[in-house]
Amino acid sequence: QQQVKQSPQSLIVQKGGISIINCAYENTAFDYFPWYQQFPGKGPALLIAIRPDVSEKKEGRFTISFNKSAKQFSLHIMDSQPGDSATYFCAASPGSSNTGKLIFGQGTTLQVKP
Amino acid sequence: NAGVTQTPKFRILKIGQSMTLQCTQDMNHNYMYWYRQDPGMGLKLIYYSVGAGITDKGEVPNGYNVSRSTTEDFPLRLELAAPSQTSVxxxxxxxxxTGELFFGEGSRLTVL
Incomplete structure (x- = not known):
């Protein structure tokens, strides 16, 4: 299966709260799991990425948690700010070749209320 | 740095018309991709290229064609536009x- 399933579709969080977005995959050959952030009218931009040899990666307020046995990974945004309001996409890259193709999740629209 | 530049930003087509979406990058990247984004569907890969002269189909290639004559340019051709091709x-x-993809700002296409 070449799908990545993302939830929730939309999320509303109060300023200072924690935003959590989840993704699940089936293909055990996936070996690269990035998260992209997209603001309205712009293209997606890489936010943070992880490979399956680690269970967690943190960059500032953004953390990826990775559960290889469950084939799930999630994005946690600590101390969420109104400027974090955007659409977030998880993705996975099939490791069978080096073409760099990404399979994207359906996206989550995050709104952080002041 | 310009990065990835797409033109046009907006276009309205009539059913059956054809057009080319232009894409150019100034980072000397070998790999280039075309995705379409539809609400609630994420991004779907249309075509990709691993270098000049080499292209391959992605998940949703029907109705599209690409070419890669130079490292910098990767145009996407829509033949016989259909309403189902309305997308960004x-x-x-x-x-x-690196695994990082650098995206352009998108081209919004409406087929009426």
Whole structure:
């Protein structure tokens, strides 16, 4: 299966709260799991990425948690700010070749209320 | 740095018309991709290229064609436009030693 399933579709969080977005995959050959952030009218931009040899990666307020046995990974945004309001996409890259193709999740629209 | 540049930003087509979406990158990246974005569907890969002269189909190639005559340019051709091709199209590129995709700002296409 070449799908990545993302939830929730939309999320509303109060300023200072924690935003959590989840993704699940089936293909055990996936070996690269990035998260992209997209603001309205712009293209997606890489936010943070992880490979399956680690269970967690943190960059500032953004953390990826990775559960290889469950084939799930999630994005946690600590101390969420109104400027974090955007659409977030998880993705996975099939490791069978080096073409760099990404399979994207359906996206989550995050709104952080002041 | 310009990065990945897409033109046009907006276009309205009539059913059956054809057009080309232009994409150029100035980062000397070998890998280039075309995605389409539809609400609630994420981004779907249309075509990709691993270098000049080499292209391959992605998940949703029907109704589209691409070419890659130079490292910099990767145009996407729509033949016989259909309402199902109404979407936002993104071009992206990637260097050889990184997994990061750099996206353009998108081309919004409406087929009426």
């Amino acid at each position: 199209y993104f071009c992206a590129s990637r260097g050889s030693n």
